[in-house]
Amino acid sequence: MKKSALLIIDVQNGMFLEENPVFNDKLVIGNILQLIGNAKSNNVPVIYIQHNAPLGKMLEPGTKAWEIHPAITPAKRDTVIQKTTPDAFYKTNLQEVLQKLPIEHLIIAGIQSDVCVDTTCRNAYSLGYEITLVTDAHSTWDSGKLTAQQIINHHNQVLRWFADTQETKDIIFH
Template sequence: MTKKVLLIIDVQNGMFQEENVVFNGDRLIKNLNDLLKKARLTKTPVFYIQHNAPVGKPLEFGTKEWEIHSEIAPENEDIVIQKATPDSFFNTPLDEKLKKQGIEHIYIAGIQTELCVDTTCRRAFSMGYKVTLVSDTHSTWASSEITAQQIINHHNRALNWFADVYPSSEIKFN
């Protein structure tokens, strides 16, 4: 059987600031919690990716904004990996830790759709992993040109070149 992992990218307090909450933040947390329950019931490993921003920036290392959102906080057996770029693999031990556990299939969720989620999907595919993007467990913010929902919809379509794309209700880890 193919060994799987749930990878949750950058779901940190700084993404849920009152004045600038990520699009559909409450629904995102609910869907992530549902997905986490499925993963934990099937003993699917969970890896968290945590972005480290420079001093003075949102997600600055060690600040309250940098911490993983408390409603989806890691448990003892989970692995947390620090990164400094949109690519969860670049200059991180992610690939090494995945290989050490024999992981072949990565389920991707998190923030920010058009940056870290997109880059990590493409990179994982290029590295030979089977990838599933969980279509209702990633989010972003609107730009001046298009809405957040349009960005999410676009990436759910465009990333199907690199990943299978399914909503969380259709995800079964076993």
């Protein structure tokens, strides 16, 4: 049985602003909380990815928007990886952390379905990880042409080339 880790991508306060929250914000947070609880009760590591935007941008380090959402605040034993691009592996120590644990399977949830979740999922696959994308635990916003739900559905379908896709209720941690 391959050793797993739960990867929570960019679930930061700026994604939940009252005036423009990510689609299905409460459902996504609830599902991520369930995943975290199940992971921890099975001694599966939880790794948080935190995006660092340039000065003056919404996710600028040190700002309230940059902080990880308070409902899922990392525990002291959890790892937090800082990134500056959509790819959680690019110019970060994520690969080293995973190799030390040693992790072979990533369970991925977070924000933004069509950017950071997609990019990290594809790169993890290229690096040889087995991946499970939690289909109801990632989200995005409407675009000019597509609704957030259409974008999520599209990515759940396309990312099947790179990941096993499952709902939160079907995730089994080991």
